[in-house]
Amino acid sequence: MVSSAKKYLIEKRWALIAIGLGTALGFASAILCIAWNLVIFGFNIMYIVSPLLAGFVETVIASKKYGRSTGAISALLTFMLINGYGWFGPGWIFPKEPVTLSLITIIAIVLTLQAAFPTLINYILFVGVVGTLTKLTGFLIRKPSQISAMLPENLEQQGITSQTDDIFLEELNIPLLTVHPLNGDKIDKYMGMVAGEAVAEEKQAEGRVSGLLKIIEPVQLDSINLGNARKTALSRMLEEAKAMGANAVEEVLIDYVSMGGLQGSATIVTATGTAILIEDGAAKTPEKESGEKLMGAIDDTDVSQIDGDDSGEKTSAPESHEKIKEKSDKKGDKISSKELSQRIEQYIHEKNHPSTLERETLVKNKFKDIGDRYNHISNELAQFEEKFAEYDAKYDAYINKKIHKIYGNVKMTRHADYKENRNVRIKEGIIGKEVLDVNLRVMGKVKEVRVNSHNQVESIIIGGGGILERFGLSKNDITIPFNRVSSLGDRILLKK
Amino acid sequence: MLILTSTTLEGKKITKHHGLVTGDALLGANLYKDMFSGVRDVVGGRTTKYEEELKSARNLAIESMRQKAEEKGANAIIGTFVSYNNLGSTMGNTIMVTVYGTAVSFQE
Known part of the structure; x- marks a missing residue:
């Protein structure tokens, strides 16, 4: 029993030495950190540096002497020691300040754990957490297209419904052919090659999270605006053909080239064809x-x-x-x-011929008649003008008199209006302004202006201020006679 | 110079086939760099700028093909095929526009 333990110790001595050395070094570094007060952002760096240093030293020694890693046990030990000391210890060497459970502490703990048990923690971090997050975001932020794609009816419909360019193609008056026209139509003239390009981007309305999801999920057909791009490419080609004076385009070829890497994808849609002038039987x-x-x-x-x-x-x-x-x-x-x-x-x-001559004289007579009539009418017009001039002179005086009278009335009313308006303006200008007393202290804001019967400002009322004033409950209103106001500006100044 | 995608010339007699003529143009552009640097179309948000670039690249390719055909003494190119290829890695993009066709001489 003893011998086996001894044997075990001898076998593992380098590992134990490595752990002991690492822990000692970590502890020493922690003491140094405290002694030199190495604080960054209000956080002593020992909580991160010491376990790391311990783990590093341990791993180096272990891999050199022991042959394999010991799993950075010393890092964990150091961290536990420091924190245990900080939390429960008497506080000789380290100041008695327990490590608060902040984000950095958590990260430090995670780092230490990760150093000690790399495989397990890495699995939890990269598979468990990320997987859960992905599932969660996928559940919370569901794209409209995904929802529609989930319904089987919609999925079936997708194949049947025409895309934007299908309708467009039906409305065309220039026939587009992918083949050589043969049925009796004679090609009158070759106009030359025409082409059109368009870029179809993936719709990017859903934001960043779903952008990440896109890497995982297959791209839906309706999330790329292919129909529109094809329409654009075809219509550009048609424009060119029209400009050449063609009435048909034969051997149309539509091509798609994908471009763009991880950042998203765009597809170039190109259409090429030959513009021709067809002479078909019906038109000819x-x-x-x-x-x-x-x-x-x-x-x-x-x-x-x-x-x-x-x-x-x-x-x-x-x-x-x-x-x-x-x-x-x-x-x-x-x-x-x-x-x-x-x-x-x-x-x-x-x-x-006699009949021609007869006509000539007839026309001449008519012209003469018309000339006479013109003279008569112009004479009458001149008479009218004279009469008008007479009336003009007669009424001018009368109208002028009337206008003068009305103008006078208007002037009077305007004057009265102005006086009243002036008071209203003063009132509006003053209300809401701060009132300063002689010592330049803010007394409050003008609440109301009192006007006497002669349309003169008599006094101003200052609200008492405070929360109560807002609800109109204040009873501390101050009334100040207007003659105490020394100046009106952005603020109102009072004199003694 | 008549440039056609058709493989035949209807009603005309081809007197001589001069052989294959080609023309290339490279469009070195990063689509996304351009897109996000604000060259956006007002309507629809799609870059027509990029489409214009494509068009000019295609015209360049056709022009170089046309010159080659002219050097051979042809007066038409039939069976022209325009091909757009994506070169380059995932980051930068180079679009190659290749045009090829058969140079011929024809009589009315």
């Missing part, structure tokens, strides 16, 4: 037909219509002349010189 034919019609019409009119003019509309010579002119403009270079000469002849013929 009517245009061509109408064009042909127009051509035919012009060809037909050449001679026959002019003949018709001659017979049917003889009376309107100037009109037909204009028509001819228009037609010649329309046809431009197509008219042969023969036709032209024919037309000129016709024009001259119509001009000398």
Whole structure:
């Protein structure tokens, strides 16, 4: 029994020596800390330094001589010793001041424990505490998307409901094709490549805690605004295509590139395609037909219509002349010189026609009539003006007189108003101001202003102050006649 | 110079294939640094600044590809493909914009 104990002691001697040395050194360092009063933020550093030093020394000796760590028992011992001494000891060496249970003390205890039992404490710290915290925060701060994701109905709906860009795609008037158009549409012209980019960020409304949670949890599809980004990218591409004058985009390719590391993620959405000008069957034919019609019409009119003019509309010579002119403009270079000469002849013929001359005289007569009428009316207007001038002179004097009278009334009332207003203004200005007595002591604040029957300020009433005054219960109001006021300013000064 | 993503030229005769032409542009930007330094769009809070950068990088790549095609004597590039790749580690980001296509000569 004894021999086995002896053997045990011999076997463990270096470990024991290490623990003893560590504890001694820790204790010594604590004494030194006290002696030199090494205090930081009102806290003696020995509570942290001594156990650490003890643990360090112990571990160094143990690992060199004993072969393996002893688990920093001396650190724990030192800490216990110091604190036990501080709390329960008589207080010879250390001052009698128990270590208060502050945050630093707790940290020191945790540190010491951690040095002594690293595996256990680390497990508690990093698995137990963090796990509990995560669960707690996850429970307390639940993202709206998480809640919606929890409901199975919503989850099913997500697949069905259209995203923002689906609606957008339906409203487009430029067709977007991911293939080469084949069904009868002929590509009129290649405009060139078009592209558009957009960045889709993850929604970041939930703050930091859920940002941490994001590392653990998989990203939800609806927390990234992919639909919007795609819409932006496509519409940018379309803008480019429109600017080129295309009416379709073929071989559209949408690509996604993820970027960003731990800080969050953003996805670049890109759309590329070829802008083309399609000539499809429906749009093409009517245009061509109408064009042909127009051509035919012009060809037909050449001679026959002019003949018709001659017979049917003889009376309107100037009109037909204009028509001819228009037609010649329309046809431009197509008219042969023969036709032209024919037309000129016709024009001259119509001009000398008796009906044309008759019309001319008629128009001339009408103009003369209108001229006469104008003269008559202007004469009458001049007469009216004269009459008005007369009336003006007559009424001017009368109106002036009236205005003077009204103005006088207004002036009088205004004067009276001003006087009253002045008092009100003084009242408003004074109330609430501090009143200082001759010794510049604050007497209180002006509570009320008394005005006599002649609209003159008679006296001011100062509230007694204190809490009671706020409730309007104070009876210490002081009344001061206004003639004792020496000056009015930000504060009111009294004279003797 | 006609640059198309289509693989064919409808209604036109391709007289010669000049071969592959490429163009690259690197966009060295830290997305988050830019974002948090206040280059935010007023509407929506998304950086259009960054999107503009992307666009200019793409244009640069296309331009360099176009020059190469011109040197070969081509008058069109068909089957163009634009690819955006994320280079770099988790912290800084470099976006590589690569453009490649086939340079051809065609007749109307």
